[in-house]
Amino acid sequence: MPAARARLLALAVGAAAGEGPASLRGAAGSSAGDGGAARRLGAPNGKWGPYMDGWSSLPVYAAEVCVRSVGGYAMKYNLWDTHSNRISGWSSTIGAQQTACMAVDAIRDVVEDHPVSPRIFVNGFADSFVQVAIQSVRYRPGAGRAHYTCLGSTTSWYCNLDTVGSLGTPGSNSTSAAPGSGALGAVGAEPEPNGKWGPLMSRWSLLPVYASRICVRDVGGYAMRFNLWDTYANFISDWSSTISAQRTACLDISSIHDVAEGHPISPRIFALGWADSFTQVAIQSVIYEASAGQADYTCLGSTTSWYCNLDTVGSLPTTSTSESPSTSTASACDTWFCWVAGGLR
Numbered sequence: 001m002p003a004a005r006a007r008l009l010a011l012a013v014g015a016a017a018g019e020g021p022a023s024l025r026g027a028a029g030s031s032a033g034d035g036g037a038a039r040r041l042g043a044p045n046g047k048w049g050p051y052m053d054g055w056s057s058l059p060v061y062a063a064e065v066c067v068r069s070v071g072g073y074a075m076k077y078n079l080w081d082t083h084s085n086r087i088s089g090w091s092s093t094i095g096a097q098q099t100a101c102m103a104v105d106a107i108r109d110v111v112e113d114h115p116v117s118p119r120i121f122v123n124g125f126a127d128s129f130v131q132v133a134i135q136s137v138r139y140r141p142g143a144g145r146a147h148y149t150c151l152g153s154t155t156s157w158y159c160n161l162d163t164v165g166s167l168g169t170p171g172s173n174s175t176s177a178a179p180g181s182g183a184l185g186a187v188g189a190e191p192e193p194n195g196k197w198g199p200l201m202s203r204w205s206l207l208p209v210y211a212s213r214i215c216v217r218d219v220g221g222y223a224m225r226f227n228l229w230d231t232y233a234n235f236i237s238d239w240s241s242t243i244s245a246q247r248t249a250c251l252d253i254s255s256i257h258d259v260a261e262g263h264p265i266s267p268r269i270f271a272l273g274w275a276d277s278f279t280q281v282a283i284q285s286v287i288y289e290a291s292a293g294q295a296d297y298t299c300l301g302s303t304t305s306w307y308c309n310l311d312t313v314g315s316l317p318t319t320s321t322s323e324s325p326s327t328s329t330a331s332a333c334d335t336w337f338c339w340v341a342g343g344l345r
Helices: 001-014 336-341
Strands: 064-067 075-081 098-103 115-122 137-139 145-154 157-161 213-218 224-230 247-252 263-270 286-288 294-301 306-310
Touching: 064 075, 064 115, 064 336, 075 098, 115 157, 213 224, 224 247, 247 286, 263 294
Parallel strands: 064 145, 213 294
Antiparallel strands: 064 098, 075 115, 115 137, 145 157, 213 247, 224 263, 263 286, 294 306
C-alpha cells in the first residue's frame, strides 16, 4: 500500500471513530511539529521499511498509551520500561479498526521520565513469538495519552507514533533530563511479566548492566547486523558490519548522536532474509556509562526463528557516589548448545 494511501486510510478510520488526526487529538505533552529539526541533524533514523514515518527526537510525555490497528491482522502489545527492563501485562487483542489503551503505570515500579516502548505482537507474523518494540515515549503521570497507529499486513506491518512531541532542544540530555534510577525491588519476589519471548530465549534480568560498548556474536544459521537505539532520545547509531555465523561485531555507544550517560541503549537486530526483510527487533537494554566495559550478546536460532540473549551479568546499583557501577563480563551462555556452537568467548 503506498504511503499516501496508508495515511489517508488511517485518517479516514480515525475520523470515523471520532478521533481526528493525531495533531488534533492533542499531544501527550505540549504539541508542535519539529519543523524537520531532527532530519537536519543528519543522524540515522529509527524507521524501517518504505512506509513507516520517520522517528522524531522531540520527546512525547504520556501517562497512557493507545494503539490502533488499521492493518489486516489481529495484534496485541505490552509496554516495556526500557530503563529497568520491566514489562507490563498484555493489552486486549486488537482487531482491524480497533484501539486498545494501557496505563503506563501498569508496569511495576515504573518511574517518571523512564522511556517506555510498546512491544507489538502480530498474530501469525514471522515465527509467532517475536515482539517488536517501536518508538518510545517518556512516562509522566497526568500527561495524557500517546497514540500509535499500526498498518500493513500480517507479513509486512509497521506502526507510527502519531502524537507530536514537545518543542525544545532535540535529544536534550542535560543532567536534569537523565532517566531516574527507579527501585529495583525484590527481584523474583513475585511473578511478573518478563521481556523474553519464545521457549528458548533466556529470561530478562532486572539487574542493570552498565556498558560503553556493545558486542553481538552470531552463533545462528543466518547473517545479521545491528544498530544501537538510545531509547531516551530516540536516536539510532549507524549499522554494525554484517555478522556471519561464529562472528562478532562491536559498536561504541558513544557513536549515537548526542547520547548521555544514564540513557538506556538497546541493540536492534536485523536478520537478513527474515520476515519482511525490513523489521528491526530491539532486545534487552543496557545503561550507558562511559567508564564501563562492554556488554556481550549472543544471537542463536535460524533465519526463520532466531533470538538473542544478553550474556553480561548485571549488578545491584552502588550506594557510593564516588564509585562507578560495576558490571560482570562473565558470559551467561553456558549451555551445551553454546559449547557446541562456539558461543563461549
